[in-house]
Amino acid sequence: MTRNQKTIVVGVTGGIAAYKTCELVRALVKRGHRVKVVMTEAATRFVTPLVFRTLTNEPVGVSLWADEPGSPVHHVSLAEEADVMVIAPCTANVIAKLAHGRADDLLTTTALATEAPLVIAPAMNVHMWRRDVTQANLAALSARGVTIVEPGVGELACGDVGEGRLAPVEEILAAVEVETARARDLEGVRVLVTAGGTHEPIDPVRYVGNRSSGKTGFAIAAEAVRRGAEVTLVTGPTHLADPFGCTVVRIQTALEMHAAVMERAADADLVVMSAAVADFRPADPADGKIKKAEAPDRITLVGNPDILAELGQRADVRAVLVGFAAETSDVLEHARKKLAAKRCHLIVANDVSDPSVGFGTEHNRVWFITSSGAEETGLTSKNAIARTLLDRARKLLPAR
Ligand code: C5P
Secondary structure, eight states: OOTTOOEEEEEEOSSTTHHHHHHHHHHHHHTTOEEEEEEOTGGGGTSOHHHHHHHHSSOOBOOTTOOOTTSOOHHHHHHHHOSEEEEEEEOHHHHHHHHHTOOOSHHHHHHHHOOSOEEEEEOOOHHHHHSHHHHHHHHHHHHTTOEEOOOEEEEOTTSOEEEEEOOOHHHHHHHHHHHHHHTTTTTTOEEEEEESBOOEESSSSOEEOOOOOSHHHHHHHHHHHHTTOEEEEEEOSOSOOOOTTSEEEEOOSHHHHHHHHHHHHTTOSEEEEOOBOOSEEESSOOSSOOOGGGOOSOOOEEEOOOHHHHHHHOTTOOSEEEEEEEESSOHHHHHHHHHHHTTOSEEEEEETTOTTSSTTSSEEOEEEEETTEEEEOOSEEHHHHHHHHHHHHHHHSOOO
16 A cells, blocks of 8 residues: 555445446546445445445455454454545435444444544435434534534435435545545654633632633644644543543633643643633632632632643744634734734634524634635534634744
């Protein structure tokens, strides 16, 4: 296998459009990819494994139980080998399983186990496609960062006319190539990500905090790991589990985040400050719990250091600096000012006055602002934002 060759795991599920997957597989092989096919039992009723075996020159997986004794667990090895996984056609049934994390055959187990980006190309009867439960399942998958290659409209095998035809092979191929280009494109890049809010103590049990969930920063860290980066995540308190494969430093306060970032910034190639660092902290936190009867009339606040601005000033920090700007008005204008004031290379700005996006939700709508312009994403998942952010930041890295 050459260094740049990518492994694409192609999942085939039981729909008549499975015959078109032969063309997809052939095209992927022609482009120099190593292709491994995994089929559901139902898919083998439409196309035999021998067809894919012949097209790929690789064994085709169908059963969870067919491993030779002593061979690596097949679904895990496939999941680990995959740079990208694509399921085409993807039936309503498999979409439902993926949305709920079910893993009852080799294909769905591989999809659940893999860290690789997942592309699905649904194909089904128009009524099944339109069913609210199918659309809800697709929305759930999209929110988790799965790329959905929408089916086309036309005559369906069942005789109905409407949405549900498998998208043209070229479209599926293009979606796979977008993900393939990303696969391991951050190999060797050292990324420092901050996430979550900070807790600024009033006394040992009370704090001043903010509503940041940490989701965006965690999504960025996970995406950077997937793309081969060496990632350190410095995070304030969140309910989220450590992303796989990165070093996690958990802190409570802005001063602790400051220390953790300063210590590591000179070794980073990219710093993404997605944390909602508290701008102020109580000047004099009490050593013991303040009694109800002794409640102070006011809490005096003092400013916290601006971590990002300080990084922008430090001569030994050569990393590409990405800052976030949560604004409630004149988003672009404020963000442009922040870009200059903090001397960073990219600002990701959003409007936090809109309750449907941002803090705590799965979605956001952001602007990417550099010295050369601004671009809006439209409403999209935080995973998709993480992906686009890293695409843009990567372009700002000095040539390696
Ligand atoms: O100035 P403002 O807080 O709006 O800037 C937000 C950006 O600056 C974010 O990237 C945030 O992580 C960073 N920041 C920081 N230190 C602070 C406050 C914000 O690094 N004390």
